[in-house]
Amino acid sequence: MPGPISEENKNAFRTYYSADIGLVHAVFLDDYVGALHKVGGQNWLNERNLQLQWLKVTLHRWIALRLLT
Numbered sequence: 001m002p003g004p005i006s007e008e009n010k011n012a013f014r015t016y017y018s019a020d021i022g023l024v025h026a027v028f029l030d031d032y033v034g035a036l037h038k039v040g041g042q043n044w045l046n047e048r049n050l051q052l053q054w055l056k057v058t059l060h061r062w063i064a065l066r067l068l069t
Contacts, residue, residue, distance in 0.1 A: 012036075016051055018058045025062040027055065 004017040013032040018025060029051065037044035 012047075014047070014050070016054065018062075020062075025059075027058065029055070 004019060005015050009015065013036050015032055016027075016029045018027045020026075031048075033044055033047035033051075037047060
């Protein structure tokens with residue numbers, strides 16, 4: 001059974017995800033990219049910025065859906 005994280009993201013250590021649980025939008029964040037990249041380095045920062053962008057998109061999407069219902 002597939003989980004909430006794609007194989008591509010698992011391989012890149014991007015294991016953050018969100019799920020709707022009733023009226024709650026649960027968001028799970030991590031810092032596993034620190035295991036691949038030097039913490040504070042440019043690659044680490046790029047991955048952290050990707051995570052932040054993902055978080056902004058998922059929260060805006062959830063808010064927009066709640067406003068429509």
